[in-house]
Each structure stands twice: as C-alpha cells, then as structure tokens.
Amino acid sequence: MSEIDKRQVILDSAFQVFMKKGFHNAKMADVAENAGIGKGTIYEYFDSKKSLFEESFINNLELGYNDIRSIFESDICFKDKLTNYLKFKYNYLSVQSSLAENFLAHGELVSKRIKDSFMLYMAKYYNHLNLLVEQGIREMVLKDEVDAEIMVSCIMGISNNYLGIKVLFKKENEIDYEKIINSLLCGFGK
Amino acid sequence: MSEIDKRQVILDSAFQVFMKKGFHNAKMADVAENAGIGKGTIYEYFDSKKSLFEESFINNLELGYNDIRSIFESDICFKDKLTNYLKFKYNYLSVQSSLAENFLAHGELVSKRIKDSFMLYMAKYYNHLNLLVEQGIREMVLKDEVDAEIMVSCIMGISNNYLGIKVLFKKENEIDYEKIINSLLCGFGK
C-alpha cells in the first residue's frame, strides 16, 4: 500500500470512529484498531490526535463537496438539479449522522483552522445554491425579485430538518420531491 | 438560600460553563468557582458531571421553551405570531451560540436520556409550529392543502440559517420580517 493510500485509510478510519464516539471518547487505539494498524503508525502520518481529527474532518468535507459539486455543475434544469441535490442530501444524512446530533455543538474542538475550513465549504455550498437560484431566474422558473438568501435558507431547512426527520423515522418512500419544489415555487399562502 | 435555589444556581452556572468551554474542557472546579461554591457541594446536588450536564441541558431547554411557548399561546394573528417567533429566535441565537457551532456535532454526550429530552422539546416546537400552520389555514392566510412538515422545515431553515447568518455578520437592521413571511406565502416561483 502506498504512503498516500495508508494516509487515506487512517483518515477514513478516524472519521468513522470520531463520528461514532466523538472526539474525547474516541481513543487513538480505537482508530488504529479500526484501521488495522498499530497505534504508533498513526503518528508516522499525523502529529497528534487533534490534527488527525482536523484532517479527517476537512477530508470528509472535501469528499462530500466533490460529490455534491458534480450535481451543481451538471447540465440539467433548475428543478432537476434541486431534486438531485435534495436526494443526495437525503442519502448523505442516512449514512452520516443523526438529526439530533446535528443540533448539538460543543465549542471545544472547533479550532480556527476547522472553523475556517467549515465556513469555506459552507460558503461554497451557499454559493452553489445561490447560483442555482440565479439559474432558476434565468430559466424563468423563479421570480426576478426573489430574495436568494431567504430561498437558500428554506432549501437548507428542508434538507436538514424535513429530510432529517424522514431519515430518522425511515420514511424514504413518503418523500415527494415534486411537492417540495412546488411548495417552494408557489408558496404556502392563498 | 434554599436548597432548590442553590440547585438552580448550580444548574445556571453549569450551563454557562458547558456552553462556553464544552463538556470535556469544562472542569467541575470551573462550575464550582463560577457558582461561588466548593467543588464538593456540587456532589450534594448532582450525582456526576454527566448528570449535571444532562440536567443543565434539559433545564435550559425548559427555560427556552417557556419563553417561546408564551409567544405561541398568545392571542395574536398568524403573521404576528410568526414574526414574533422569528424575532425571538434571532435574539436567542445572538446570546446562545454561533452559527458554525450549530452545525457541528459530536456524538459523545448525547445519551439516550438527553436525546429523548431533546426530541421531546423539538416535538413540542414542531407541534407549536404545526398548530401555527393550522391557525394560518383557519385564518385563511394559508392554503388548505399546505404540507405543514415542509412549511415548518422552511421556517426552521430561515430561523437557523438566514437569521444565523444575520447574527454572525451583525446585520440585524437588514432583516425584513415582512419580506420573509411574504416569501413563504407567495413562494419563489413565477
């Protein structure tokens, strides 16, 4: 196995263990065992538990972003793109985390580096969603005077909360993406 | 000071310290000092650090819920209620936490007990927002066939993301609650 590969194996193992147990309850021994290597080997590739956490966290942001970027950059219409985005988010939530955990936060681990990285990716997502709104306007699906920030927030709310609940109660077949998009387009008012 | 009062003093002190430092970096000595009492005294009222965290977390959910319940239970129209709710959330976000931290989660501390409690309050919020949607339908402001889950998710998305960003960049005066509600009512589509 190449040096790069082993590094990636450790990153993946670390992300799994950190997600499952949290930073403080995850032992370096757990990460090593999960990766099928010795404890000391981790330190050949990473300086400390903290930096391993940061690297694995950022690596995961990158991987997730690469997957989702292809959706945003694909050459399809507004509605299809939004539908694909929501479908992807549904699957992502399924494998990655539980709803409740996404609401909880502890300041402790959020180093400047990780905050910056997180904000960077959030900004990228945000930017993509903003571009999607603009595309919708160009395609004459959305109103010209639409407030992109508000609409993006609604999309995020749906992807985090509505889909999150469906994941939690395992009601995938109840999700009607057509209805979601219609709700956004037509509004809830009379 | 009565026994009940001292318990509450400890709970408040604990919540402050846990929010500021996170569970693992908060020392029992910090909580005691912040409460102006001795370390040993905490153990007269709570079994362990973990249970103190849980109690303080749930206590805070209760306090927050009591504040917001009065909004939902007030005798005002749909639009005013929704506006008041969003305004309250804005202030809450301002004092409680930063945007980025709300996105991050570590599984470690989320015991079944705390998850259940959290879900209970989420369900209460959810229920209130659902009732609010029903009120909107009764007041003929919303369509009869509105999907409450989707609308509630949009409201949550706005309160967590849109307001969160405004808090983060301290742009309170930019928030146009009228426009937010109009967006929800009329939709973003042509």
Added chain:
Amino acid sequence: MSEIDKRQVILDSAFQVFMKKGFHNAKMADVAENAGIGKGTIYEYFDSKKSLFEESFINNLELGYNDIRSIFESDICFKDKLTNYLKFKYNYLSVQSSLAENFLAHGELVSKRIKDSFMLYMAKYYNHLNLLVEQGIREMVLKDEVDAEIMVSCIMGISNNYLGIKVLFKKENEIDYEKIINSLLCGFGK
C-alpha cells in the same frame, strides 16, 4: 501535617528516589509511593516531574549548605575549621553518593535554573574556602603570598577524591586529618 511539611516530605522523598534511580528511571509513582501518598498529590505541590527534580535538587543544596556554613562561620582556628570541613565532607559523601557517580555527568537535565543554582552554591563554597585561606594567612599559618585558587583546588581534590576513595572502601579509621593538613602546609617537596 501542614502544607509546608507535606511539601518537604515530597521533596525529601523525591531527592532520595532521584539519587537512587536517576531522573529518567525514577517514576512519579516511585516518588509518591516512597512518600506514602498518591501520585496526584505531588501535582498539588509541584507543576511537573522536571520542576520537582529541580526543587528537590536545589533544596538539597540549601540543606547541605546550611550545615556546612555553620562550620565556616564558627569561631575556631584555621586548622580546626579545615579539619571540621573535611570531616563533614566525609560524612556527606558517605550518605549521598558514590565516587564514580560524581564523575559522570549527562547534560540533559541541567537546566539553566539548576545550573545557576549550582554555580551559586559552588561560588559560596569557594568563597568560604577563600575566606578560610585568608584566615590562615591572618593567623600566620599560611604564607602571605599563597595562591588561594590553587590551595582551594587542592582542598577540593582531597575532599572529593581522597575522602571519596576512603568512603568507597570504607576505610574511615585510616584517615589522618593531621597528616592531610600538614601535607598542605609543608608541601610534598624536599
């Protein structure tokens, strides 16, 4: 036991263990056990193993110096003072260290702080021995033109090497302090 006393108990225990095992082979657990306390307690009084070593080393210099100063400051004649000094050194060597160890040194632990402290006490000893030489000149026992540095070095050589060997081979009764002093006074030449 008072706080000061417990501190001293730990210092004494630490000095014993460090002298016996050396810094790196002495475990904090050894020091604690030797002092009859828990490991954690040491950290109530000292910041780290390193600082415990330094404090115990310096403390020992102080104690040794206090003992020997009383000899130098006593109101007796040159010869008696020199005899007492050598007798004291003999006993000190007996309980403190072996000859061979005094020759070996490893730079590692010698922090600036400890070096300064050591040099300070060496300078004090040196100064006392110089004053002793001056006293000898005033008492007309020593030549006026005596080179104090050379004579002090000879005294140190005798106290470290000659007495050290006697300690090592446990030949206390062979030591003839009279002869030693006569040798210094009359020289070895014809």
Added chain:
Amino acid sequence: MSEIDKRQVILDSAFQVFMKKGFHNAKMADVAENAGIGKGTIYEYFDSKKSLFEESFINNLELGYNDIRSIFESDICFKDKLTNYLKFKYNYLSVQSSLAENFLAHGELVSKRIKDSFMLYMAKYYNHLNLLVEQGIREMVLKDEVDAEIMVSCIMGISNNYLGIKVLFKKENEIDYEKIINSLLCGFGK
C-alpha cells in the same frame, strides 16, 4: 568501508551524540543520522542502545587513556611530566565538558559493567600518578615520606577544579604551571 571501520564510525557518532544530549534525550535516529547510516544498521553492530552507550563510553576512556599514557611513559623528569599532564588535562577539559556538568551525576546509567570499566581506568590513572610520585621521590624532588594518595588527590583537585575554572572563564594565559608545581612542592604553610 570495512566492518571494523563502520563499527568505529558508529561508536564515535554515538559518543558525540550522547555527550551532547545525554543518554535519554539522544535518539537512536540521531546517532544514525549523525553517522550517516540507517537506524537498522546500528543494530547490526550493537545489541541495544544501552550497550551502544557502554561501548562508546568505554571506547572513549580507552582513547583518552592512550593519549595520556604516552605522557606518563615518556622519558622525562617529574616536573616536566606533571606539567605535561596538567596541560593535557586542560585541553581535554576544553573540548570535552563543562565544569558544572562534571559535578553532576545521575545514577541511572551507571551499570556495573561501566562502573567497573570506569574504575579500571581511574585506577590506571591513579596508578600512573602514583608512579609519578614515586619517580619524584627517586629524583629526590619529593620527600621520602610523602603520602602518595594525598598528593595524587591534590593533583586531581587542581586538574579538575583549578583548570576547570580557567577553562570555564577562558583564562588559559593565566595558568602558571611553574607556580602550581611549586605550591605542591613547598606547601602553603609558613
């Protein structure tokens, strides 16, 4: 490079690193890098770090002894021999160690083997100095009844302390070997 030569390269490299960093702070990786070889190669020639230390220490004693033996075995008079010895010691102190470090000792590394070896060489030095004293007696420079042990200790004191201080304060040109020897011969008394 022959096997013997590589062994010697490692021994030299090891001695340098051990003297500079001390046993515990010297890493095998340091020794290997300093010798320009791989870590594993050291283990082709030495069993362990401990044995490498012992071998390098003893090897250095041998080298130092070989240098000084030639002085003692040269065919010159007592005074010249003593002067040459002191001059050699001065240079040796200059390159090998600082004064303070020579006073400090930590028991840890002094295995029986190394102690024995050290004592052996000390005994050799001692023996040479004793022979030198006898030569002085034969040459009628020293008194017949001179106590060799005391005189040797004085010489050692001068070489370790007096010369050590001169090295430390870089006052080589202040050393008056003539005066030192006269002091030893005539004594310090009236």
Added chain:
DNA sequence: TATGAATGAGCATTCATTCAT
C-alpha cells in the same frame, strides 16, 4: 451541610527495536 485536599484510573504520545524488502 459545605468543603477542598487527596486520590488513581485512564490515555496521548514517544521511541527502541524488529523484520520484510
């Protein structure tokens, strides 16, 4: 009841040593 000095279980990290290449 209130305290804080004392405790020791628990873990990140280092580095001498091994062994497949």
Added chain:
DNA sequence: TATGAATGAATGCTCATTCAT
C-alpha cells in the same frame, strides 16, 4: 548487508470523585 516503516510497551499528567473535617 542495509534499510526505515511499523510497532506497542511504558509513563507523565489530568481531573472527576471521595471523605475527613
């Protein structure tokens, strides 16, 4: 023979918890 990636035993230190006062 020479290498250095991989290993895991070993230990300093932290801090929740206890309990004598």
